[in-house]
Amino acid sequence: MAVKIRNSCGEQPTGHVDRVKSMMRKLDESLLSHLAPFAGLTRDEIREILDQASTQRFNAGESIFDEGAVAERFFLLLDGYVRVVRITDGGDHVTVLHIPSGQLFGIASALGHTNYPATSIAVSESITLAWPMRLWSDFEARYEGFSTATQRAVGKRMTDMHDRFVEMATQQVEQRVANALLRLINQMGRKTDQGIEVDFPITRQDLSQMTGTTLHTVSRLLSAWEKSGIVESRRKHIVVSRPQELVLKGKPGAQH
Amino acid sequence: MAVKIRNSCGEQPTGHVDRVKSMMRKLDESLLSHLAPFAGLTRDEIREILDQASTQRFNAGESIFDEGAVAERFFLLLDGYVRVVRITDGGDHVTVLHIPSGQLFGIASALGHTNYPATSIAVSESITLAWPMRLWSDFEARYEGFSTATQRAVGKRMTDMHDRFVEMATQQVEQRVANALLRLINQMGRKTDQGIEVDFPITRQDLSQMTGTTLHTVSRLLSAWEKSGIVESRRKHIVVSRPQELVLKGKPGAQH
DNA sequence: CCCGAAGTTTGCGAAATCGCAAAGTGCTGC
DNA sequence: GCAGCACTTTGCGATTTCGCAAACTTCGGG
Structure with missing residues (x-):
């Protein structure tokens, strides 16, 4: 095992940046193949999906999309963490949800929305894939299991929300x-x-x-x-x- | 305008019981045709849907399904009101949601669940239609707009939930x-x-x-x-x- | 017509949490 | 190496809300 390099207190391990760089260079099919919404798709299908995606990098603290904005795109978080927040009239910020890498977010269409219902902010350096929202229905129709997987994801977020509500x-x-x-x-x-x-x-x-x-x-x-x-x-x-x-x-x- | 009959303090207007009785007798296509999930379907399609449904009546306070139970059926509330509650370990009841008539509920499948995530209780005399859960995917596939309408409904419940969470x-x-x-x-x-x-x-x-x-x-x-x-x-x-x-x-x- | 159960009101002390204020500490950029 | 900012800690009084207790009211059933 390699000796761990201790970097100046509290930084991400160096592996992170390397991973990010390699992602930016080429989008490998294996990036998606093990994620629930794309599981079971053929190499070609995944290639097809990747070819329509755009990659983007966000610094910690950067906003990815804002509450109320027209939902032009939906996202997959490749690396990093994203926080979904709502801001009240009084200016209070409330964190609704955290997204770990590997998950879809900003999927307003899955909920029949045309605008984002909340703001998303990268909490650490993050890499996303994004597709134009009009592809959502294509994805649902064309790719076996995509629809089911996203339903399940929405369902999970729903019950999580209920749990937190009950807790509150x-x-x-x-x-x-x-x-x-x-x-x-x-x-x-x-x-x-x-x-x-x-x-x-x-x-x-x-x-x-x-x-x-x-x-x-x-x-x-x-x-x-x-x-x-x-x-x-x-x-x-x-x-x-x-x-x-x-x-x-x-x-x-x-x-x- | 007819003179209003004041019935003994606070009872439902007499119209209610009559309406219920007429529902129990025959299931008219017009019952569903104006509801979002079934809007735009043909008379025959609605007939088909109705023929697979079973009708059920619940007294105020009666439970319609219980948290954790296998989700055998999904429901449409024809008349009355339903409260969806979660019960904590400590025995506290928390009301998650109220369902007005005309809405689907107990739609675990739409969220990728196999069990009901909460308990439903009729808060006033209620009439439901119910279908076996296995028909859910049929409905989604066969009936134009059903899937979209239920997505929208789920989306609305999701944002309502968020609103209440923020409020809390x-x-x-x-x-x-x-x-x-x-x-x-x-x-x-x-x-x-x-x-x-x-x-x-x-x-x-x-x-x-x-x-x-x-x-x-x-x-x-x-x-x-x-x-x-x-x-x-x-x-x-x-x-x-x-x-x-x-x-x-x-x-x-x-x-x- | 009366009784009991269920629902409601109210007082009061206790507890949880907030809000404000002030000071401490670690990190970053220059 | 220092200044400044962002983040953290802590004390203390103020406020909100709870929890318990007791009494009251309404309603439906026998």
Whole structure:
């Protein structure tokens, strides 16, 4: 095994950039072949799909599309992470959803929409493929399983949303934050020596926007958890060292 | 204009029962022809669809299907109202959604599910049509527009859900309850002399389960609003007499 | 006609969470 | 190497909302 190069505190492993560069050079069929919406398609079909796609790179913090804009394109996240947010009249940001790489997003057509219902922002450097939205119905008609796979994806997001809604309606802040963090490390976590780390830069404010609380309260909770040895955190980094104990915090009736 | 017969306080108008009876007798093509999923289909197609359906009647409070059960059938609500709830480990009930008549529900297949993700309960006497779930893909394939219409319906429920999530994350209880009540009278309201009444029996507890609060708090809010002349309520009945003022209560920064 | 169940109201103290303020800390660019 | 900005921490009082308790009201059934 290669010796790990420790880069200046908290950067993505060097592998990332290389991967990105290679993606930008050529679009390999194998990029898509193992993803649910394209599983089972022939090499030629995938080639066809790739040839119609445009690649794009986004820096962390860059917006990919904005709420209300006409939905001209739909996207596949090849690498990185994307956050979907809604902004209220009062200016509050609420994070509706996180997209890990490999998933479609901005799929307004799958929901019968002509405009994007929310804003998408890259939370770490991200690479996307994008297709003109008019191809959506072609894809559904032409490619076996595409439609089913996207339905399933929509269904999953729907039930996730319900889960979070129920959580918001019934649990208190500590439980909500604990569960949000657990979801993050489950779906977008990276193993480290000290535990599982959220795989993109994340602030207290970000967490508060996912859970409907304030950055202050999140800070207090993380401090408390850090004292109990459940998490370790640095600026924009959160490592969960004892996930099982965090699970307890996420359940109603947990001890304090 | 006919003189309105005032029936014993708060019952459904007599027309309801008659309508129900006539539905039970024969299934008329006109029942479906104006509903989005079936719009534009021929008389014969609708006949075909109706012939495969089974009709069922539910009393208020009766469960139509339960969370987790294998999704054997999908439903169309012909008359009445249905509430979709999730029940937490802690036993809390959270209302995810209300279905007005004319809409499909229990459409797990549209979301790629094999089991119902939530429980459905009739909140007033309700009549449903139901089809075996295996027909879902037939319907999608055979009937022009069915698929699109259901996608749109799913999309609408998705954005509604997002809206409510954002609301839950950012607004305080009074605003949430005000908005919930406004949605109820907009979508399932009935005009009366005193204002707009929620068209099915609804308790403080029900409202609290829609908004993530307690029946006590809802009671206090309704009492206050009643004092200001915004609503009038009797046991299980809520009439909004001044909707515009309720809209103000639903906005952040409203005066008290 | 009365009784019991279900739904509603209200008071009051307790708890959770916020909001504001101020200070600390780490990172980046120059 | 330093300045400035972004992010974080923490204290404390204010506010919202809950939780519990008790009484009241309405309705339907026997």
